Amino acid sequence: MKASWEKTEKNRGVLTVEVDEGQLEEALGQAFRKVVTKVNIPGFRKGKVPRSIFEKRFGVEALYQDALDILLPKAYQSAVEETKIEPVDQPEIDIDQLEKGKPFIFKATVTVKPEVALGEYKGLEIPEEDFSVKPEDVDVELKQMQERQGELIVVEDGEVEEKDRAIIDFEGFVDGEPFEGGKAEQYNLEVGSGQFIPGFEEQLVGMKQGEEKEIKVTFPEEYHAEELAGKEAVFKVKLHEIKRMQLPELDDEFAQDVSEFDTLDELKADIENKLKEQKQQEEENHKRNTLVEQAAQNAEIEVPPVMVEHEIDHMLRHFEQQLSMQGINLEQYAQFTGQDIAAIREQFKEDAEKKVRANLVLEAIAEQESIQVNDEEVEAELKKLAEQMNRELEEVKRLLTAQGGLGSVKEDLKIRKTVDLLVSNSKNAA
Structure with a gap:
C-alpha cells in the first residue's frame, strides 16, 4: 500500500x-x-x-x-x-x-488536528482575587439549610408572592385561537423560577385563591415554535391554590435537627470551616484555569470548526444528563425557555471553543516539555478512582478497558502534570 x-x-x-x-x-x-x-x-x-x-x-x-x-x-x-x-x-x-x-x-x-505555535507559558502571573470566607457566606449557607428544612403550607387568605407555588389552570391564545402546548390544569409553578415566557410569572404576583385573570405576554423572537415567535399571546389563568414555604427558626433546636451539633454557634463554625476548604479548592482551580487561559491566549492556533462542534455535542450530552436528573428532557427545557436546539448549541459555542483551544495548547506544551506518564502513576490514579467509586481495583480496570478509557486516564494525567508545570513556573508560585 x-x-x-x-x-x-x-x-x-x-x-x-x-x-x-x-x-x-x-x-x-x-x-x-x-x-x-x-x-x-x-x-x-x-x-x-x-x-x-x-x-x-x-x-x-x-x-x-x-x-x-x-x-x-x-x-x-x-x-x-x-x-x-x-x-x-x-x-x-x-x-x-x-x-x-x-x-x-x-x-x-x-x-486534521491544527498546528500550535506556542507563546509564553512560563512566568505567567495570576491576578489577585479574594477567596476568604466572610460572615455573609456563612449566612447564605445557613439560609439554604433552613430552606431545605422548610415546609410548604397552603395560604388560605393572601396573595401570590415571589417564590410561592401557584397551582394554576391556564390556556394560551394567539389571535384569539388556542395553540398547541398552551394549555394545562393544576399546574404547579414556582413563581419567579423563569420556567414560563418572560412576563408571565410576574403577572401572577398579587392574585388571590380562586381568582381568574388574563395575562398578556409576547413570545421571544427566537422561540422554538416559529409560528409563535415574536407574537403576542393572551393566557386565561385561574389560580386554585397558593403554597408558601414556612421556614424553621434558626436556633439551637434547628442545629440539633440538621447536624450532630448541639448549638447554632457550633453549626456556624462547622459551616465556616467547610467553606474555607471549598474556597481553598476554588483558589487552586482559579490559579490553574487562569494560567491555562493565558497560555492559550498567547498561542497561535486556528481551531477547526468541526472540533468545536464535537465539543458542543459532548457538552450538550452532559447538559441533557443534568436535566434528566431534574426530571425534564432537552425538548421540554427548550420549550420552557423559548429556545430551539440550535440556540442552545450556540450558547455552548464560546466555552466549547475555549476548551478545545486550551486542550490543544496543553497537548503542545506537554510535547514541548516531554511530559510523560508512567505505569506507576496510572496505577495510583486507578486506585484513587476505585476508592472514590467504592469498587475493587480490578473491576475498575475492566470497566475502563471495556469503555476504552484506560488511555484517557493516562492522557488526563498528562494534562494535569502539564498544568502543574504552568503553576510551578508562574510568578505567583511560592
Whole structure:
C-alpha cells in the first residue's frame, strides 16, 4: 500500500491511497463469499455458484460495494498511521480507480488536528482575587439549610408572592385561537423560577385563591415554535391554590435537627470551616484555569470548526444528563425557555471553543516539555478512582478497558502534570 498526504488548506488536506491489486482481489473474494449465499442461479445449489459464473451473470461490479466496505476502513486507517496525520473528523472519500486486476486508488479529504505555535507559558502571573470566607457566606449557607428544612403550607387568605407555588389552570391564545402546548390544569409553578415566557410569572404576583385573570405576554423572537415567535399571546389563568414555604427558626433546636451539633454557634463554625476548604479548592482551580487561559491566549492556533462542534455535542450530552436528573428532557427545557436546539448549541459555542483551544495548547506544551506518564502513576490514579467509586481495583480496570478509557486516564494525567508545570513556573508560585 502507498499513501501520501498533501495539505490544501490550514487544517485540511488530501490523503491519496493506493492499495495493490492483490488486496483488492482478496476483498472481492470476501465480498463474493458474503453474497453468494443469497444468490439463486438455475442449475446450482444455493451458495455453490462458481465466482466466474456469478461475475458473468451479474458483473464484478456487483461485488464492489461489499469489497469497499471491507477494504476502505483498513486501508484508510493504515494510511493515517503511515502518514502520521491526526484526523479530527470523518473523511470525505472519492474513488479514483476501482477495477479488477488494477490497484485500488482513493482520495480522502481530511480535517486534521491544527498546528500550535506556542507563546509564553512560563512566568505567567495570576491576578489577585479574594477567596476568604466572610460572615455573609456563612449566612447564605445557613439560609439554604433552613430552606431545605422548610415546609410548604397552603395560604388560605393572601396573595401570590415571589417564590410561592401557584397551582394554576391556564390556556394560551394567539389571535384569539388556542395553540398547541398552551394549555394545562393544576399546574404547579414556582413563581419567579423563569420556567414560563418572560412576563408571565410576574403577572401572577398579587392574585388571590380562586381568582381568574388574563395575562398578556409576547413570545421571544427566537422561540422554538416559529409560528409563535415574536407574537403576542393572551393566557386565561385561574389560580386554585397558593403554597408558601414556612421556614424553621434558626436556633439551637434547628442545629440539633440538621447536624450532630448541639448549638447554632457550633453549626456556624462547622459551616465556616467547610467553606474555607471549598474556597481553598476554588483558589487552586482559579490559579490553574487562569494560567491555562493565558497560555492559550498567547498561542497561535486556528481551531477547526468541526472540533468545536464535537465539543458542543459532548457538552450538550452532559447538559441533557443534568436535566434528566431534574426530571425534564432537552425538548421540554427548550420549550420552557423559548429556545430551539440550535440556540442552545450556540450558547455552548464560546466555552466549547475555549476548551478545545486550551486542550490543544496543553497537548503542545506537554510535547514541548516531554511530559510523560508512567505505569506507576496510572496505577495510583486507578486506585484513587476505585476508592472514590467504592469498587475493587480490578473491576475498575475492566470497566475502563471495556469503555476504552484506560488511555484517557493516562492522557488526563498528562494534562494535569502539564498544568502543574504552568503553576510551578508562574510568578505567583511560592
